[in-house]
Amino acid sequence: MPENQRRILELLKDKKITVEEAERLLALAGEPERRGLPPGATAEKKSPPKYLRVVVQPAEGAPGGERVNVRVPMNLIRAGMKLTSLIPPMVAAKVQEAMKEEGVNFDMRNFKPEDIEELIEALSDMEINVESNEHGEKVHVFVE
Amino acid sequence: MNFPPMVMRLKIKRQRRGVNLWLPLFIIVPITGTVVAALFIVLLPLLLIVAIIRWRLNWWRPFLVFPAVLTLLSASRGLEVDINQSQEKIYIAFK
Numbered sequence A: 001m002p003e004n005q006r007r008i009l010e011l012l013k014d015k016k017i018t019v020e021e022a023e024r025l026l027a028l029a030g031e032p033e034r035r036g037l038p039p040g041a042t043a044e045k046k047s048p049p050k051y052l053r054v055v056v057q058p059a060e061g062a063p064g065g066e067r068v069n070v071r072v073p074m075n076l077i078r079a080g081m082k083l084t085s086l087i088p089p090m091v092a093a094k095v096q097e098a099m100k101e102e103g104v105n106f107d108m109r110n111f112k113p114e115d116i117e118e119l120i121e122a123l124s125d126m127e128i129n130v131e132s133n134e135h136g137e138k139v140h141v142f143v144e
Numbered sequence B: 001m002n003f004p005p006m007v008m009r010l011k012i013k014r015q016r017r018g019v020n021l022w023l024p025l026f027i028i029v030p031i032t033g034t035v036v037a038a039l040f041i042v043l044l045p046l047l048l049i050v051a052i053i054r055w056r057l058n059w060w061r062p063f064l065v066f067p068a069v070l071t072l073l074s075a076s077r078g079l080e081v082d083i084n085q086s087q088e089k090i091y092i093a094f095k
Helices: A003-013 A019-029 A074-086 A089-101 A113-123 B025-053 B061-075
Strands: A051-057 A067-073 A127-131 A138-143 B007-014 B017-024 B080-084 B088-094
Touching (some): A003 A019, A067 A074, A074 A113, B017 B025, B025 B061
Antiparallel strands (some): A051 A067, A067 B080
8 A cells, every 4th residue: 555545544543634534635645546657656747838818709699799819928928027017106006006996906016027937837727717698608718 | 038929910801891911020120129229329318418307216217118118029929819700800910
């Protein structure tokens, strides 16, 4: 039995974790084996995303529906984020205030280059699907 | 390293009329850059006089716009916007 699974069972025996938690941990511990990887090995690291895609499709059969297909390179997002330092302080304060009024309490000036990389890496798992009940439009936001 | 886009494709279609352009950025950007740099050098004494008269901290900050524009342009390779409506179409791509 692999070391990780033995440790989980020991934690369960000592009543340090519940049965449900043990089940979840065992499932996670056995995941690399199920994927055909040797125990202890982690999955291959995904390549960083290159583009952010936004696709809007009209409802099927809807006349005159709008189709939108936008592909934004991640490099452009990186460059744009870095350029926020060029915004004059007075303007930045106004932007910050306007964003706060809209409920976005987020200061772009506090963004550091390493944060941008982390954000872009985190985006690789992002996928948003929105389907409008009213018009039947589908919005798909994802990275590739 | 980001290679700047070579061509900008602009396609606008409205009912029967439309515009379809392939803009050779590899020609336009160096020419524009040279003209802007020449203008900057010519106007530099004037800019310095204005800067001394209306002295304030960070007066040089507006000049950072030029490298910023170049950075954005270099990073825009691969940008694609395609909007289609029943009889209208807008397509912009940096290739």
